[in-house]
Amino acid sequence: MTHQEAAPEPTGTAAAVAEPPLLDVRDLRVEFRTRDGVAKAVNGVSYHVARGQTLAVLGESGSGKSVTAQAVMGILDSPPGFLTGGEIVFQGRDLLTLRREERRRIRGAKMAMIFQDALSSLNPVLSVGAQLGEMFQVHEGVSRKEARARAVELMERVKIPAARERVGDYPHQFSGGMRQRIMIAMALALGPDLIIADEPTTALDVTVQAQVMDLLAELQRELTMGLILITHDLGVVADVADTIAVMYAGRIVETAPVHQLYKAPAHPYTRGLLDSIPRLDQKGRQLYAIKGMPPNLTAVPPGCPFHPRCPLVRDVCRTDPPPLYEVGPGRTSACHFWKETLDGAR
Amino acid sequence: MAHDDAGAPSSGTPAPGTPAPGAGQPGTSAPGTPAADSPEPVLEVRDLVKHFPLTRGVLVKKQVGAVQAVDGVSFDLHRGETLGIVGESGCGKSTVAKLLVGLEHPTAGQIRYRGEDISTLSGRALKAVRRNIQMVFQDPYTSLNPRMTVGDIIGEPYEIHPEAAPKGERRRRVQELLEVVGLDPEYVNRYPHQFSGGQRQRIGIARGLALRPEIIVADEPVSALDVSVQSQVVNLLERLQDEFGLSYVFIAHDLSVVRHICDRVAVMYLGRLAELGTDEQIYEHPTHPYTQALLSAVPVPDPDARTHRDRILLAGDVPSPANPPSGCRFRTRCWKAQDRCAEISPPLEVPAEFRRTPGPVRHPSACHFAEERTVVPNG
Incomplete structure (x- = not known):
């Protein structure tokens, strides 16, 4: 995707043609050195997001979606995590070349993060007013x-x-939904240009x-921020x-x-995910199930990492890792057989 | 939830029970107890109440109130059917599950299994009943004892109910169960940490099946699993139901999964049932405002639905079950609420205006102002 900013975008998304993206992650690599070996948690990830745009990063547990975000924010636990390559270009500057102090000034002020679990992300012994005001x-x-x-x-x-009355209350005095609002408030406090939300609503009830x-x-619309939404929920993604x-x-x-991803996925994994979710608006008997389970990151299969679970697998998939093919305007797929997949092969 | 207990909660010392006639084996069709093909429900729950006392004081405990976790819930479970209980956190659905398997004692009300009220049973009689009602827990990480092998975990129900399988046969039984849930029978000597979340949930299901129960109460059995693994487990549960003629009480907050797996659905709010009906009645013809709001809030995996969806955004949060609103418990968040809702608690019955209407709109709904509203776009 790194080569894409130059190419004009015929699709009518809000992405500006000339303006460089707000955040441009290029070929990011993160590994965890554990006793069981080196786990390549992020293995050459590139994505970009523009102002006023929402990019959803979709994946199951262990897919590396949260680790990528932590690396971008600069809050990766190190050790065991090590950033081993790539660039994180934010507003034209590669964050990885900045000094620690400069990086810290950007974090919070220019980019902020919302976490899944608001209760453990807030300090239980400080009132929410104190925590917000501290910013x-x-x-x-x-x-x-x-x-x-x-x-x-x-x-x-x-x-x-009743914000005025509740500003002195402590986190445990708020409900789950209200705590998540406080997390959002904290992220917004300094007027950031980019917000990364890591499963912001996973712990909440549907109505909340x-x-x-x-x-x-x-x-996000009002403040024309860029938003990276990290989630496993195909329903939430479709909405925003x-x-x-x-x-x-x-x-x-x-x-x-x-719209294109839901209409015609170009990777068998995406297709499998879409086929395997039960739908509120449909009553079906047998759900499609992707066979097997996600690989252990210390022993990722050679070739395409999805090949042991893929219904379209052929010999080449077992040996050659597929590159990210450009399969359409603003679309890429890391599958040797993206054309067949796009045409509906299952 | 206890950290290690098997699906069958132990009740006192394991007294040797009467040898069960023909405890079937997995794979054969005969279920535990033969029953006539009557429409009679296997489980009848009537006015079930569970209040947890709130006390103050250390030496002299004084009750200062009660958390009304379950407050008058009634439903039937028929043979071979899956009844879904849906609701948000704190609505009491997990407490209902615990009451059904006997992990909690009801404050009032009845749970009748084959016509007999199990909440009054004790000792041997209770143990015999419990054999037939087993539970599958939500969290496959904390519901399996990390120090026990898979074989011991799945075989533990046989320790409590020795009559279910003679000692020499248990290992073989356990291996059969592993196979039934799609795991390698060679895994009997492994420990839970050697398995993924989906595999652990299969182990939990195998333990639930060990005693060949008639009823399985599953409390959020797939909520902790990833999408691609979730569908595997859902399919497994459906296959087992067909194979062993099981009845399920399936408790979940995910309305899409519930629609997929359940024949009938009960919507629960703050300790009471708001609406009860078949999946078509609840999902396509809901008449209770809470059901409508709940359904409309579920994100649909279809970006085209963004524009033409009927969204009902509820204000505020669920009130505390320690201090629930008078009358209808949903009234504090309901856009239809009037004075009457605060005074009279609406019973769960077919609303008067629909009593003569044929079709799916005629089903129990606990609302004074029940009205049909389609909120799920038809797929």
Whole structure:
């Protein structure tokens, strides 16, 4: 995908033609050195996201979707994780060449992250007002009183009822949905250009999930931020994403604009995922099931990592890792047989 | 949830029970107890109530209130059927599961298995009943004892119910069970940590099947699994149901999975049932506002549905079950609520206006202002 910014984009997505992307991740590699061997958690991942756009990174556990995000944010646990290659170009600068102090200034102020588990991401012994206000005190050097006022403003912005009365409350006094709103408020505090949300609604009930996703989408539109939504939920993705990157075993296997991906996937893994989810609007008897299970990252199969589970597997898949083929405008697929897949082969 | 217990909760000392006649083997068609093909339900739940007392004080405990986890739930489970219980966290669905398998004792109400109220049974009689109602837990990581081998985990029910399988035969039984759930019988000596989440869930299912129960209560059995593995386990559960004639109580928060696997669905909110019906009645013709809101909030994996969906966004959160609203429990979040909803709790019955309407809209719905509204776009 690195070569794509130059190419004109005939699809009518919001991506500007001339403007460089907000974030451009190129050939990122992260490995975990464990006792059982080296796990290549991220193995040459490239994606980009523009202002006002939502990129969904879809994958199952162990696919490397969260590790990629941690590397981008610069919060990778190291050791055991090591960034071994690639570039993370944010607003024209490669973050990996910056000094630690500069990087820290960008993190939080220019890019922020929302985590899945709000309860363990918030400090239980500080009031939410103090935690929100701390952002302004540290990054902008405002007074404590001013910080508190700004915290109330933020809480109102994410629609927490009676914000003024609740600013002194502690995280455990809020419900799951309200805590996730506080996480969103914290991410928004310094007016970032990019938000990375890692499974932001997975821990929430459906009715609350709908509220939180709506809020996130609304704020993103209003503030024209870039949003990277990391999720395993094909339903949530369909609701909010502009483009989707599907990850499997540390690699991106397919990228496509959302409508095209659901209509005609170009990778057998994507097709398998779409076929295997039960649908609210359909009553079917037998669900399609992708056979086998995701590979152990210390022993990824040679060739295409998906080949042992793939219904279309042929000899070449067992030996030659497929490159990311350009299969259409803004679409890529890492499958030797993307054409057949696109035509509906299963 | 206990960290190690087998699907069958142990009740006191394992007294040798009466040898069960013809405890069938996996693979053969005869289920545990032969029954006439009557429409009679295998399980009847009537006005089930479970309140957990809230106490204050250390030495002198004083009850200051109660968490009304389950507050008057009634339903039937028929032979070979799958009944889904859906609801959001805190609605009491897991407590219902625990009550059904006897891990909790009801505060009031009845659970009748083959006509006999099991909540009043004890000792040998209770043990015999429990053999027929087994449970599969949500979390395949914490519901298997890490220090026991897979063979011991699946075979543990035989320790509690020795009459189910003679000692010499147990190992073979366990291996058969492993095969039935799609695992290699050679794995009997491995430990849980050597398996993936999906495989562990299969182990949990094998343990649930060990005693050849009639009823399996599955509490969120696929929620912790990845999409590609989830469909494997769902298909397995369906296959086992056909093969062994099982009845399932399938508890889940994922409405799409429930629609897929269930014949009938009960929607639960704050300790009570809001609506009960077949999958067609609930998903295509819901009449309770909560069901409608719940269904409309489920993200549909179809980006084209973004524009033409009828979304109902509920305000606020679920109230605390320790202090539920008077009357209809959903009224604090309901857009139709009127004074009457605060005064009179709507019973779960076919609403008066639909009693003479033929078709799927005629089903029990606990709402004073029940009204049909289609929220799921037809696929």
